[in-house]
Amino acid sequence: MVNRTDEELLPALAKGDEAAFTVVYRRRQGAIYRYALQMTGSAETASEVTQEVFLALMRQGSGLSAERGSVMSWLYAVARRQVLKLLAVERRYEAMGEDEVGPMVDPREEFESADLRAQLRALIPTLPPAYREVLALCVVEEMTYGEAARIAEVPEGTIRSRLHRAKAMLAERLAPAARRMA
Amino acid sequence: MDEQLREWAEEERRQMAPPGLEAVLLGKLRRRRWERRMWFAAPLAAAAVIVLLWRPVATVAPAPVAAPVVAVVKPAPVVVAKAVVKPKRVVAKPKPVAPEPFVAVGAWQAVEPIERGRIVRAEVPRATLASYGMPVGRGRWSEPAPVELLLGEDGTVRGMRVVPGFQ
Numbered sequence: 001m002v003n004r005t006d007e008e009l010l011p012a013l014a015k016g017d018e019a020a021f022t023v024v025y026r027r028r029q030g031a032i033y034r035y036a037l038q039m040t041g042s043a044e045t046a047s048e049v050t051q052e053v054f055l056a057l058m059r060q061g062s063g064l065s066a067e068r069g070s071v072m073s074w075l076y077a078v079a080r081r082q083v084l085k086l087l088a089v090e091r092r093y094e095a096m097g098e099d100e101v102g103p104m105v106d107p108r109e110e111f112e113s114a115d116l117r118a119q120l121r122a123l124i125p126t127l128p129p130a131y132r133e134v135l136a137l138c139v140v141e142e143m144t145y146g147e148a149a150r151i152a153e154v155p156e157g158t159i160r161s162r163l164h165r166a167k168a169m170l171a172e173r174l175a176p177a178a179r180r181m182a
Numbered sequence: 183m184d185e186q187l188r189e190w191a192e193e194e195r196r197q198m199a200p201p202g203l204e205a206v207l208l209g210k211l212r213r214r215r216w217e218r219r220m221w222f223a224a225p226l227a228a229a230a231v232i233v234l235l236w237r238p239v240a241t242v243a244p245a246p247v248a249a250p251v252v253a254v255v256k257p258a259p260v261v262v263a264k265a266v267v268k269p270k271r272v273v274a275k276p277k278p279v280a281p282e283p284f285v286a287v288g289a290w291q292a293v294e295p296i297e298r299g300r301i302v303r304a305e306v307p308r309a310t311l312a313s314y315g316m317p318v319g320r321g322r323w324s325e326p327a328p329v330e331l332l333l334g335e336d337g338t339v340r341g342m343r344v345v346p347g348f349q
Contacts, residue, residue, distance in 0.1 A: 016211060016214065016215040016218065018208060018211060018212070018215075021207075021208070021211055022204070022208065025204060025207060026204070029198065029199040029203070029204070030195070030197065030198045030199065032199075033197060033198060033199040034194055034195070034197050037197060038194075046199075047199060047200050047203060050199045050203060051203055051206065051207065054207050055207070055210065058207075058210065058211055058214060116186055117186055117189055117190060120186050120187070120190055121190060121193075124190070135187070136194075139187050139188075139190075139191045140191045140194045140195060142191075167183050167184075167187070170183060170187075171183045174183075174186075
């Protein structure tokens with residue numbers, strides 16, 4: 001069962017097979033959890049989102065089929081809906097716009113002795129959600145632009161430009177700390 | 183920047199969902215599977231209740247009736263019964279309440295027979311009744327009690343009694 005693809009496990013999932021569910025869960029929980037974590041910035045919320053996603057797989061698994069897309073894409077789509085709903089409710093972020101910039105963090109104040117990697121880790125959550133999303137999909141999960149575009153429901157070119165701008169924004173914010181360390 | 187992002191991504195890939203989440207989800211899956219297996223339980227229980235409620239009452243077949251025995255009997259003499267007259271309902275009239283005797287009031291040690299006098303109704307504080315050892319009734323202490331005063335020919339109060347029926 002471990003060697004079978006998610007799509008091959010779909011019939012067993014539809015019947016509520018525990019082994020099939022466990023295989024899919026262990027295979028995909030990390031990616032879904034990391035995506036939710038990057039988007040919400042909260043480990044607790046990311047756990048809730050992950051739970052909701054796999055509960056949805058339990059409930060709606062019988063309606064899935066390989067012809068309609070991969071199980072992974074479907075899981076991401078459910079996770080994305082959950083995240084957007086939470087973001088809308090909590091009002092943590094005003095919108096998923098590209099031009100909106102999160103609160104600035106002055107690295108000199110908080111990370112006098114930290115290295116650039118630690119500062120990068122602190123800066124990423126301050127990026128707008130659309131940029132965090134593209135970093136989570138393309139950088140962390142190493143997806144292609146096409147795969148990321150399908151999940152984020154935007155054209156490939158948008159993914160490419162968002163990734164470019166995210167990197168530029170991080171470089172700009174890290175520049176003073178990098179100069180100081182040099 | 184790419185190098186730093188790669189290192190960050192490698193660290194991020196170590197992030198996993200909490201270990202307890204798998205057990206929670208498997209528990210829900212088992213429960214869901216059990217509910218799906220037992221889908222018929224609720225309708226079955228409902229059907230059983232309906233059957234119990236609608237069970238027809240056991241009918242007992244009537245015992246066969248024996249053929250009537252015909253016998254020739256002399257007719258008994260007809261006796262005309264006397265008409266029963268219902269007794270008239272008598273409504274008992276309430277017995278008149280006997281008035282209490284007058285209690286001497288003031289300087290009078292006893293109510294002496296007087297040739298002519300008057301009885302007037304008045305209201306006095308219940309404390310007054312109590313001071314003469316008369317029943318004060320069940321009403322409020324602050325409310326006055328109706329009494330009858332016996333006035334002599336000279337107009338002085340000779341005696342006092344509570345109004346018949348006073349409670």
